[in-house]
Amino acid sequence: MKTKKQFQSPKGTFDILPEDQKYWEKVRKVVARVALGYGFERIDTPIIEDADIYALAGGETADVVEKQMYVFKSKGGDMLALRPEGTAGVMRAFLEHGMAQLPQPVKLYYIAPMFRYEQPQAGRYRQHHQAGFEIIGDQDPVYDAQLIHMYLVVGEELGLKSLSIEINSIGCAKCRPTYRAQLLRYYRSRTAKLCKDCKRRIKKNPLRLLDCKEEKCEQMRVNAPNLIDHLCQECHDHFKNVLEYLDETGVPYVLNPHLVRGFDYYTKTVFEVFLEDEHIEGGNEKTHQRAKLALGGGGRYDYLAKTLGGRETPGVGAGLGMERLIGVMKKQGIKAPPLYKPEVFLVQLGVLSKKKSLRLFEELRKAGIVVAEAFGKDSIKAQLRSADRLGVKMSLILGQKEAIDGVILLREMETGAQESVEMEKVVKVIKERLKK
Numbered sequence: 012m013k014t015k016k017q018f019q020s021p022k023g024t025f026d027i028l029p030e031d032q033k034y035w036e037k038v039r040k041v042v043a044r045v046a047l048g049y050g051f052e053r054i055d056t057p058i059i060e061d062a063d064i065y066a067l068a069g070g071e072t073a074d075v076v077e078k079q080m081y082v083f084k085s086k087g088g089d090m091l092a093l094r095p096e097g098t099a100g101v102m103r104a105f106l107e108h109g110m111a112q113l114p115q116p117v118k119l120y121y122i123a124p125m126f127r128y129e130q131p132q133a134g135r136y137r138q139h140h141q142a143g144f145e146i147i148g149d150q151d152p153v154y155d156a157q158l159i160h161m162y163l164v165v166g167e168e169l170g171l172k173s174l175s176i177e178i179n180s181i182g183c184a185k186c187r188p189t190y191r192a193q194l195l196r197y198y199r200s201r202t203a204k205l206c207k208d209c210k211r212r213i214k215k216n217p218l219r220l221l222d223c224k225e226e227k228c229e230q231m232r233v234n235a236p237n238l239i240d241h242l243c244q245e246c247h248d249h250f251k252n253v254l255e256y257l258d259e260t261g262v263p264y265v266l267n268p269h270l271v272r273g274f275d276y277y278t279k280t281v282f283e284v285f286l287e288d289e290h291i292e293g294g295n296e297k298t299h300q301r302a303k304l305a306l307g308g309g310g311r312y313d314y315l316a317k318t319l320g321g322r323e324t325p326g327v328g329a330g331l332g333m334e335r336l337i338g339v340m341k342k343q344g345i346k347a348p349p350l351y352k353p354e355v356f357l358v359q360l361g362v363l364s365k366k367k368s369l370r371l372f373e374e375l376r377k378a379g380i381v382v383a384e385a386f387g388k389d390s391i392k393a394q395l396r397s398a399d400r401l402g403v404k405m406s407l408i409l410g411q412k413e414a415i416d417g418v419i420l421l422r423e424m425e426t427g428a429q430e431s432v433e434m435e436k437v438v439k440v441i442k443e444r445l446k447k
């Protein structure tokens with residue numbers, strides 16, 4: 012097939028280029044370190060899952076399931092979905108591998124790509140990456156608080172400024188129906204003023220009306236009844252405990268009675284983490300609302316296991332959007348150490364020395380010295396230019412004569428001073444010089 016097409020990455024996706032990898036590596040390292048520090052072990056689940064998992068987990072009205080999921084039929088006839096979020100797949104793995112037999116709770120973390128078919132806009136992609144933490148098998152509110160605390164720890168270790176937490180409880184199967192009825196009563200007389208999506212949501216899941224980002228819907232919810240006033244005793248106590256544990260660990264939080272999450276499987280605690288952004292203008296001073304950017308969120312999902320056909324198993328999880336996190340790091344001027352930093356450059360001149368250079372290169376590399384080369388170049392000038400550009404401390408120059416004599420020229424790049432070193436001793440000499 013011939014084409015004149017100029018290919019580009021699919022709409023809403025992007026390449027992570029070498030110059031950006033250092034930020035990714037830094038976040039991955041911090042996430043892994045924090046996760047391990049709190050007793051989380053890594054899990055990787057497939058990018059594809061049985062589409063039914065998300066249909067069951069999300070419920071009929073979750074936007075992601077309704078219109079944002081990549082679903083396709085495999086050649087074998089299975090309906091598969093590209094993972095839109097991490098929790099459901101991890102719970103599937105938990106059930107499939109009988110992790111309920113392990114000491115509970117089981118703490119798992121992952122960093123993985125997620126897929127959502129939505130209109131690309133700033134900070135929203137069709138393929139994005141999430142760092143996720145799941146604590147499965149324990150309903151103690153202390154774990155809700157621990158996850159929220161971990162957000163701050165990750166933020167701190169990355170050097171991020173001004174993170175804030177918003178938190179709410181969305182109750183349980185006992186208290187939600189009563190609240191739902193109240194909410195319906197409130198909205199029923201006002202249906203005409205709702206947006207199109209909300210008119211549909213009100214029939215299936217009125218709770219999602221609180222979540223709508225349309226201005227007219229936002230205005231209307233100001234006087235809507237709050238779930239927090241209608242929690243059953245158990246949910247009330249649970250939430251109270253979460254907040255007390257947060258106070259204990261010094262996590263600053265704000266109660267947001269309108270916070271609900273996009274998936275139906277959430278119960279009790281839901282939360283989001285924001286960056287209070289001084290750089291964005293337009294915050295409304297009257298309500299003390301500053302411009303803020305959501306970095307992630309999560310919540311408790313005590314019904315998810317049962318929804319997926321397993322035994323009732325409580326759980327709580329949190330996710331962080333990697334792209335946003337990295338965007339914020341760059342904006343706040345947070346540095347990440349370079350991943351490739353050669354220390355020595357190996358210059359070769361002539362056929363024999365090029366051959367000998369190959370072996371020396373291996374010796375240096377095995378000794379743990381980061382060595383760069385330009386084996387494809389023949390001129391010494393061009394090679395030394397490359398060495399300069401890389402900012403190496405030393406160059407090793409192997410000419411035809413040196414190759415025959417079994418020596419090599421060592422050049423200090425800063426001073427330009429050169430000396431002859433015996434080939435056998437060169438690794439040792441370089442190592443000593445690099446220590447200085």
Ligand SMILES: [Zn+2]
Nearest residue numbers: 183186243246
């Ligand atoms: Zn309840």
Ligand SMILES: [Zn+2]
Nearest residue numbers: 206209223228
């Ligand atoms: Zn709406």
